Amino acid sequence: MSRRGMATRTRTKTHRTERRTDALSRERIIAAAIELLDSGGENALTVRALAAHLATGSGAIYWHVADKGELLAAATDAVIARAMGGxxxxxxxxxxxxxxxxxxxxxxxxxxxxxxxxxxxxxxxxxxxxxxxxxxxxxxxxxxxxxxxxxxxxxxxxxxxxxxxxxxxxxxxxxxxxxxxxxxxxxxxxxxxxxxxxxxxxxxxxxxxxxxxxxxxxxxxxxxxxxxxxxx
Amino acid sequence: MSRRGMATRTRTKTHRTERRTDALSRERIIAAAIELLDSGGENALTVRALAAHLATGSGAIYWHVADKGELLAAATDAVIARAMGGxxxxxxxxxxxxxxxxxxxxxxxxxxxxxxxxxxxxxxxxxxxxxxxxxxxxxxxxxxxxxxxxxxxxxxxxxxxxxxxxxxxxxxxxxxxxxxxxxxxxxxxxxxxxxxxxxxxxxxxxxxxxxxxxxxxxxxxxxxxxxxxxxx
DNA sequence: GACATGAATGGAACGATGTTCCAATAGAAT
DNA sequence: ATTCTATTGGAACATCGTTCCATTCATGTC
Structure with missing residues (x-):
């Protein structure tokens, strides 16, 4: 499980979704993963390539995402949901x-x-x-x-x-x-x-x-x- | 490609199929791979585990088999052929x-x-x-x-x-x-x-x-x- | 029987990968 | 300003597929 998943989600009243514009987020990671997969095929998605693409380190990614499997599953869900929605x-x-x-x-x-x-x-x-x-x-x-x-x-x-x-x-x-x-x-x-x-x-x-x-x-x-x- | 695949298959007249009883062969490797896959699932088949199971080294395996993909394909062909034959x-x-x-x-x-x-x-x-x-x-x-x-x-x-x-x-x-x-x-x-x-x-x-x-x-x-x- | 030759072996080493760990930082709350 | 926690980035680890190479084995030749 991602560490973020274990942390409490509750925030105090002044809850702002973004802390800064370049903040990492599960959504941005999934979007970047889809980009990599689309352009380079299945084994173009490596944690290192993803980190480079997002200008960060592997640890930061694992804060938002449990493992590579969850990332692939989330990317797939996103694509299929979009297709079914249309x-x-x-x-x-x-x-x-x-x-x-x-x-x-x-x-x-x-x-x-x-x-x-x-x-x-x-x-x-x-x-x-x-x-x-x-x-x-x-x-x-x-x-x-x-x-x-x-x-x-x-x-x-x-x-x-x-x-x-x-x-x-x-x-x-x-x-x-x-x-x-x-x-x-x-x-x-x-x-x-x-x-x-x-x-x-x-x-x-x-x-x-x-x-x-x-x-x-x-x-x-x-x-x-x-x-x-x-x-x- | 396996090195064996590149070597000439032709032998001189006294062609004996086995050099010694414990000789490695493509068939024995595939059989061992099937055993590992059956008992431990897909990621139980590692070259190291295979080498250990056959009491040999990875290099010896790669002499008979091009890569892991060919090994998996050969094992699959063997199982399906047996099933269709019946x-x-x-x-x-x-x-x-x-x-x-x-x-x-x-x-x-x-x-x-x-x-x-x-x-x-x-x-x-x-x-x-x-x-x-x-x-x-x-x-x-x-x-x-x-x-x-x-x-x-x-x-x-x-x-x-x-x-x-x-x-x-x-x-x-x-x-x-x-x-x-x-x-x-x-x-x-x-x-x-x-x-x-x-x-x-x-x-x-x-x-x-x-x-x-x-x-x-x-x-x-x-x-x-x-x-x-x-x-x- | 000694020698030469090429097939076959086994294990060390390489590069890449997923994952974990942790010191350092950024932002919010007081 | 200070404290506390969420978050970051990258070094380090374990494992994998694969390559390399010194060594051994079996065989044909003399």
Whole structure:
């Protein structure tokens, strides 16, 4: 736990949020962490780099934040909350669910490290936000009580799986390649597989080469929604 | 790359596979790594612990293996290949797909670190095995060409998502709690959420507390298969 | 059997990381 | 002005993955 977390939060009447303009704060630290993660990928976030970016020392950071894990979790929660907040909820439930899925996908597209973190620590505010956004609309869709839990679970786990895939792809991109050359190289590997052992994968190679991640992701959501409709 | 990988593999005529009974080998190293991972979780696999377990030094290990990443990937491939090999392929396609999914689930249940690794590095032999096993059966199911890629993608990403969830849960278990007390604590948190903001999650809390992971996983597979059937 | 050669070994050493510790400072309260 | 506490910055520690290298082992050659 951060030392600040243990200290009393109560202040005397003259409570001012900022002591000076350049004061360190949990919020500034999280914002700086997001900057580092966005620009340099997952292992660009080191305590030393963070301290340098904020012109301070590691000790000061650990006063506001318990450890690196909490920092990553907080950064992820912030990104997901922002993404979920932007969803317009007026539409029909089916469209709303697609909008939520699209929102998560796009957020992870911009911040790939979020995908890895969602995966590493589910059972966190960020995931709660997603479950609620999806599940609430399932109820509105008229999915019977008994099927709601499994249906929401299927959708959320699917979203989680795609999240992981995207994060992994982004790691490959950091290593130099851009998306299309990377996919082309994987497709090339697929095409050189033994036709006797991997007939299906070989057939999929050309489609892998020039498919649209986002469209395929949404196609999967539609597939699951179609499945859910059958038990309705 | 491991130094051994660079050295010539060719031997003179009298090629003996083993120089002495206690000789180190890539296979023995991978087996030892699996042991460490199974008994102590993901961060029990350190090069030092591995060296101690094998009664050797780190340098000897790096002669056979390029780096820790390759070691983890190889260990994962070994576990998944074993799991996929055990699938009886005689049954009807639908049952076969369920069997494959069940196989992956059970393998990750026994070796939770596999879930994390599958997630960290898709596009690897282990994932190929899964894609082929699932996709091949989709063709046998009669899914039209145009829908095969998206259908396989949906199933595999769903499996991947559950894999991640299981790995995350296992990490919590290493931290002391067993499954039921862990789920109970999460459910308790869910029940204390603001009913105005999280009505759905709150309602799901009791079902979370005593649901069966494996059954829910298979329910999700059935849901997706039902969705796939609608486009057939 | 002695020698030469290259494969294989084991452990010391390096650089980077997360975290802790603590002397020094800044701000608020009296 | 003084005291007290919150906060800071950076040195120090433990641990990790990896590299380096002197040494040992097994084998083919004479």
């Amino acid at each position: 969803i317009v909820s007026g539409a029909k439930p089916r469209e709303a669910i697609r909008a939520v899925a699209r929102g998560v996908f796009d957020a992870i597209d911009v911040h790939p490290w979020v995908g890895a973190q969602l995966f590493r620590e589910p059972w966190r505010p960020a995931m709660l936000e997603i479950i609620e956004s999806v599940g609430g609309r399932l109820q509105a869709l008229g999915v019977p009580q008994a099927a709601q839990f499994d249906s929401a679970s299927a959708l959320v786990h699917y979203i989680l799986g795609v999240a992981g895939q995207n994060a992994a792809n982004a790691r490959s991109h950091v290593a130099g390649m851009d998306r299309s050359t990377f996919l082309a190289s994987v497709a090339a590997q697929w095409e050189e597989l033994d036709p006797a052992k991997y007939p299906f994968v070989r057939q999929m190679a050309p489609q892998l080469r020039d498919h649209d991640d986002r469209a395929q992701f949404l196609a999967g959501v539609d597939l699951i929604l179609a499945g859910i409709k059958t038990v309705r | 699938i009886v392929s005689g049954a009807k396609p639908r049952e076969a797909i369920r069997a494959v999914a069940r196989g992956v689930f059970d393998a990750i249940d026994v070796h939770p670190w596999v879930g994390a690794q599958l997630f960290r590095e898709p596009w690897r032999p282990a994932m190929l095995e899964i894609i082929e096993s699932v996709g091949g059966r989709l063709q046998a199911l009669g899914v039209p060409q145009a829908a095969q890629f998206d259908s396989a993608s949906a199933l595999v990403h769903y499996i991947l998502g559950v894999a991640g969830q299981n790995a995350a849960n296992a990490r919590s278990h290493v931290a002391g709690m067993d499954r039921s007390t862990f789920l109970a604590s999460v459910a308790a948190q869910w029940e204390e959420l603001d009913p105005a903001k999280y009505p759905f999650v709150r309602q799901m809390a009791p079902q979370l507390r005593d649901h069966d992971d494996r059954a829910q996983f298979l329910a999700g597979v059935d849901l997706i298969l039902a969705g796939i059937k609608t486009v057939r």
